[in-house]
Amino acid sequence: MIVKILQKSKTFSAVRYNTNKVEKDKGELLKVSGFEALSGFSELKPQDYINYLSSVAALNKKVVYPQFHAMISSKGRAADKQSLLLLAEKWLSGMGYGNQPYMLIFHKDTDNNHIHIVSSRVDLKGNKISDAFEKIRAYRVLNRLIGQDEKQLAAEAVTKALQYKFSTAAQYLMILEAKGYSVKLVGDAYNVSKFGELVAQIDISKIQNSLAAMGFSGERKLQLRKIFEKYKPLTDTKMFPVVEKHSGGAQGKILRYSSDLSERLSSDFGLEFVFHFNDGKSPYGYTILDHARKNVFKGGEIMALAKFAEVLSTVPHQSLLPLESGVPMRPGHFPEENMLLEILPLSGSGDLYSEFAEGSDAGDFSFGFDIADDIDDEQINGRNRRRQGKARTNTR
Numbered sequence: 001m002i003v004k005i006l007q008k009s010k011t012f013s014a015v016r017y018n019t020n021k022v023e024k025d026k027g028e029l030l031k032v033s034g035f036e037a038l039s040g041f042s043e044l045k046p047q048d049y050i051n052y053l054s055s056v057a058a059l060n061k062k063v064v065y066p067q068f069h070a071m072i073s074s075k076g077r078a079a080d081k082q083s084l085l086l087l088a089e090k091w092l093s094g095m096g097y098g099n100q101p102y103m104l105i106f107h108k109d110t111d112n113n114h115i116h117i118v119s120s121r122v123d124l125k126g127n128k129i130s131d132a133f134e135k136i137r138a139y140r141v142l143n144r145l146i147g148q149d150e151k152q153l154a155a156e157a158v159t160k161a162l163q164y165k166f167s168t169a170a171q172y173l174m175i176l177e178a179k180g181y182s183v184k185l186v187g188d189a190y191n192v193s194k195f196g197e198l199v200a201q202i203d204i205s206k207i208q209n210s211l212a213a214m215g216f217s218g219e220r221k222l223q224l225r226k227i228f229e230k231y232k233p234l235t236d237t238k239m240f241p242v243v244e245k246h247s248g249g250a251q252g253k254i255l256r257y258s259s260d261l262s263e264r265l266s267s268d269f270g271l272e273f274v275f276h277f278n279d280g281k282s283p284y285g286y287t288i289l290d291h292a293r294k295n296v297f298k299g300g301e302i303m304a305l306a307k308f309a310e311v312l313s314t315v316p317h318q319s320l321l322p323l324e325s326g327v328p329m330r331p332g333h334f335p336e337e338n339m340l341l342e343i344l345p346l347s348g349s350g351d352l353y354s355e356f357a358e359g360s361d362a363g364d365f366s367f368g369f370d371i372a373d374d375i376d377d378e379q380i381n382g383r384n385r386r387r388q389g390k391a392r393t394n395t396r
Contacts, residue, residue, distance in 0.1 A: 001075070001078075001079070001087075002072070002142075003070065003071070003072050003073075003091070003142045004070065005069075005070045005135065005138055006071060007069070008065035009065055009066075009069070010064060010066070010067075011054070011067065012049075012054060012066075012067050012118065013067070014067055014069040015049050015050050015053070015103065015118055016050070018103065018105040018116050019046040019105075021105065021107060022105065026108065026109035027105050027106060027107045027116075028081065028105065028108065029103065030081060030085045030105065030106050030115070031089075031104040032103050032104075033101065034099070034100055034101030034102060035049065035101050037052060052101065053066075053067075053101060053118075053120045054066075056101065056120045056123075056124060057120050057121070057122045059122055059125070059126035060126045060127070060128055063121055063122050063128050065121070066121045067118070067121070068097065068100075068117070068119040068120060068121050068129070069118055070116070070138070071114055071115070071116050072084060072115050072117070072142070073112050073113070074112060075112060076111060076112055076113070077113055079113055081106040081108075084106060084114070084115040085104060085106070085115065087142075087145060090145050091142055091145060092119070094137075094141035094144070094145070095137060095141055096129050097119050097129060099123070100119045100120060100123060102118060102119035103117070103118045103119070104116070136195040136197070139195075150194065150199055151200065154192055154194065155200050157176060157181065157192075157200070158176065158192060158200050158202050161175040161176055162206065162207075163294055164294045164295060164296055165216055165295045165296065166210070166211070166295075166296040167211065167216075167296070167298075168211070169208070169211070171287065171296040172207050173190070174274055174287060174289060175289060175296065176192060178272055178274070178289055180194065181193065181199075188203060188204050189201045189202060190202050190204070190207075216295065216297070217293075220290070220295060221301060224271075224290070224297070224302045227265070227269060228302065228303050229303075231261060231264060232261065232308075235261040236259065236261065237260075237261045237308065238259060238260070238309070239275070239283065239309045240257065240259065241254040241256075241257055241280075242256050242257070242258055253280060254280045256274075256275065257277060257282075258275070259309055261308075261309075262275075269292060270292030271288055271290055272289035272291060273287070273288060273299070274286060274287045274288075283305065283309070284305070285299060286299035286300075286308070287299055
């Protein structure tokens with residue numbers, strides 16, 4: 001089970017996004033709560049909900065982005081719509097939105113059952129609902145409701161990472177960091193944290209003892225080399241930087257590097273690529289996390305970087321830039337799903353696209369499934385996630 005707090009917005013465009021799903025029989029409006037003021041209407045339309053939420057938001061002009069839009073997803077069909085409805089209600093209460101006007105919309109057109117939540121960050125008294133440590137609380141509330149223990153999950157991640165074959169302590173740490181954990185050496189142990197909270201520790205000696213028992217399969221290296229050679233002519237090998245995006249469209253530092261080739265290999269073969277660079281310069285090397293066979297390889301052992309990535313670019317990838325038509329899109333996504341993309345704001349586009357300037361998600365946790373299988377939510381947590389500024393280990 002995962003939760004995502006989606007892009008903030010000055011308007012309540014998430015209402016139309018979700019009602020469009022309902023109109024196309026791709027979604028179902030399960031519950032509307034807190035809209036008693038609209039009870040006199042004989043037939044409610046999406047704009048009525050938008051107008052009411054906007055009137056509530058107008059009670060506090062200081063809140064620039066009043067829309068609250070979140071999503072809770074299960075693995076496959078593990079949770080049906082009624083289970084997700086009950087979970088969403090309890091989660092809203094835990095997040096401080098239980099008495100807010102809100103809409104709960106079940107999406108049924110994807111491989112993973114999930115429910116969208118739309119509400120206002122301003123309450124009926126004009127107070128702003130607290131967003132302090134919102135990313136942390138989103139998962140803490142969810143984990144408490146479904147009985148997940150954060151420290152237990154971290155302990156499992158530490159143990160599973162030790163099952164990989166790696167040749168340096170740095171490589172071991174990359175496995176944890178790829179799972180969204182941060183690590184810091186304190187004395188004779190590494191502190192493992194999530195969102196600034198200490199969730200696990202591992203002694204250096206355990207890592208060192210694992211190094212001594214490691215032995216890499218020459219057969220696997222040869223297999224990967226053949227895979228690389230096969231896919232290189234079929235996929236673009238040009239590298240591009242993924243840059244940090246700030247409010248207003250300004251670009252910040254380079255977070256990591258990627259390529260269409262590395263992303264395809266990641267998707268098809270369970271590989272993860274960490275390109276190493278310093279001070280915004282082009283990568284000088286790379287590491288391969290072979291999740292399928294639990295290996296960590298120095299990239300050069302499989303294929304030299306100069307051969308793997310023929311051209312190094314310092315220009316942001318085209319998929320992060322708006323098209324000339326004025327509607328920023330990535331291949332395979334429908335226009336009505338733009339609101340879920342992290343893209344640069346457009347001049348003259350007004351409030352409709354204001355939410356694109358800066359996303360707000362609840363981090364990336366792995367619970368044994370990936371909603372990349374979903375059609376409408378792939379851009380939230382699927383293959384394109386790696387182009388949306390998720391920091392990874394890139395300087396080790």
